[in-house]
Amino acid sequence: MTSFKVNGQTVTFDGDSETPLLWVLRDHLKLTGTKFSCGMGLCGACVVHLDGRAAASCRIPVATLESRSVTTIEGLAPGDDKLHAVQKAWIELDVAQCGYCQSGQIMAAVDFLERYPEPSDADIDANLSSMLCRCGTYVRIRKAIHRAAEIAREEGRRG
């Protein structure tokens, strides 16, 4: 049995300890915002935050999660009126096309911006090149990350 936190709530899982976090989230906790796409950590569609850092949930066996803390796209913002700066920027720049990879893109961008609050395009490329999008939303993703950084700074000033 593994006990860990998902979006602030303690959860326990007593199935196969090799089960990837992705499937625990999706099939058992019914948190379907985190997406399955490649199953090999190659595309980023399943990215969540593990203890605050972006991680591909399809490659994390549930057994390694004891006492750790997971945040998914559903837990990123406390409410629709309190969206994260990245979510606001994503809406403003209308990034998504099919939308399937976007939960992962957003979670990866949130972690990235915490490490690079004023990123350059080169920083974005160097850190987010493993995040794939078949619809090709990269142009808007790049713009939205810059915009999110700006929104975060504005919100920081306002306190």
Next chain:
Amino acid sequence: MASTSISRRHFLVAGSTVTGSFVLGLPVFTIARAELADGTFGERQIGYFVEITPKGKVIIGSHQPEIGQGLRTALPMMVAEELDVEWHDVSIRQMPLGIVKTADGYGWKYGGQGVGGSTGLTSNWQFMRHVGAQARHQLIRAAAERLGVSSEACSTRPGYVVCDASNGEIAYADLVEDAAKLDMPEQAPPLKAMRDYRIIGTRRDTIDALDMVTGRSKFGLDTQVDGMRYAVIARSPILNGRVKSFDDAAARKVNGVLDVFTIEGPEPGEPYVILASGVAVVAASTWSAMQGRDALEIEWEPGPNADDSSERFWQENAAMLETTGQIVLDDGDFDAAMADADKVVSRRYEVPFVSHQPMEPQNCFARVEKDYCHIIAPTQMPAGASRAAAAVTGLPRENIRIDMTRVGGGFGRRLTNDYVAEVAMISKQTGWPIQLVWSREDDVKNDFYRPGGLHELRAGVDGDGTVTAWTQRLASGSKYYRRPNMPTENLWQAELYPDDFPRRIIDNFRLEYFHNAIGLPRGSWRAPAHTANAFVIESFLDELAVETGQDPLQLRLDLLGEERELEYDGHGGPTFNPGRVSRLLKFVAERIGYGEVRPAGTGVGIAGHFTFGGYAAHAFEVRVDERGELSIDRIVAAIDCGYAVHPNAVEAQLQGATVDGISVAMGQEITVHNGRVRQSNFHDYPLARITQIPTDFEAHVLNYDETPTGVGEVGIPPVAPALTNAIYAASGVRIRKLPIGDQLRKAMAI
């Protein structure tokens, strides 16, 4: 705008039958009254598409699949425009497939449903505006009746009917119940003039963007139904192979595995219901099902394609081009013109098989009961899903409900509903509600691939550089190979679009085709044969320019000529205006600084194409260093889709198609060895990454007239040739085989 006559008399019988009158080719009840499942009529609904809540919120039915192309926003924009409501009051409700049984088969209940061939917007352009205009007119009539004035004295402002004579103003929300009960007028109301648009043609954001950024959007794989079990299938790794025997002892020991059984595959050559023979594993969770599958031991019957290989296919293509194929088109006197030519240029180009790989792998939900079936599918073709489920279950289609989810990418893969048939088989066999999940590996190895082909282009040029004769000779595996009743002599029609440039521009014009069989299943991949044909035609134009000492842009402009309508019988017709390609080429050339002198190792390439009614052109600026490393520094893309109804989505589609075009040009290829697909996941079937896409990337939407064309596929065909033409300009290396792969590194190492 023409109005459509609608008979009152027929309305009386509408709702219970479709033998009544039609408007826009649809039964009147489609927009008159909404009969609900229990036989009552929606009290706050005007027709099936428009619902107005007591607080004045407007819920617009979205009857088309949303695959990322933006129709879920664009179609309600049309309704809202004519209905005259504020956009911020609009939300959408996804509608299921609507079919009704008729005397001679099935008819559409809500109008045609399905997205493919870039027709989603154009086929609904007239209809959706009428839906809005009709609803508005009913609201006006309800207000006029209540106030005792004539309809002519009333107009609207967003959300309100305004009746000047009585100085009254009534909210739609207070009128909708009366309006919903009114019968249909004799005449369909006129549509707005384009100059009066407030919503259509303006920037609007994706209507369900909030759901997408919060993870609430429901894709196919997100379906959750009580009692649902999960299934995966171990499909034959050998093309057209079959299950000979299997040992499931270990699989059944996997915790959570509930059932294991054989799925019969199609016979080689017969039209597809499902793609492959295999063994299904049903379990309590996706992970258990996958673990169970891994534990299966299966012996495969190799079948007719067990020795198939890409090497064999490409060698045969080359050998075929040494012979004479089927002459499918022969304008003018090609042989005489070639004999008279001062110069003959001939080149061969290889375009590989490629796979779709939407980010959401194939999947589907089914609940098959004795006399009812429920399918929840991420599909581009819900009616095809209905037929697939009917074929498997034997149920009449009116007993099969097809719900559509948001779709995590289509690109043509989800035109085919093989996964619907698979999951219906599994649910029927087990009696459980089932979610079928494909892994990425399943998706790469079991697809309807874009056909690969070897193209030879030859042209005769006279002394002043005028192209006098042109032929395209293609050996490929036609995607029509498995169509029912398709004569062999028509197989070329999937691979060569005869009215494309330069037909009717170069008088002596010949198309020749050779069909080469291969076991890889083939299907439609975004802009089907246009991606291959634009690459070879636009590459060859560049080569002709080099061979005859002409400028590549000027050669194109000379050939394309002035604006004029040429006959175009294929999809996207009835006409093709080559001047619209010229306009875009000139535009992108100017924006990128086409004529500027650039440093060594840097070059610009251009290409343009007409695809399914729309026009696009690209200009790329690239650098190639001495080691053959390629850097795309700038992109200018332009699309002319006639009139952009939802310009924000048009721009997104152009940006996305450009990235997609880079993916497929750079590294994507499906190959076969010993009858097996070699690739398996994104490590050996790479998508473009953000690092490959320049920041300096302009996407321009240039309106042309008042007639919208499709968009989704239009932006991709010019990408590969614009890129490879730029590579030539930068490095002198001509790419004649896609994908580019390591060809540049190899060429520069010599």
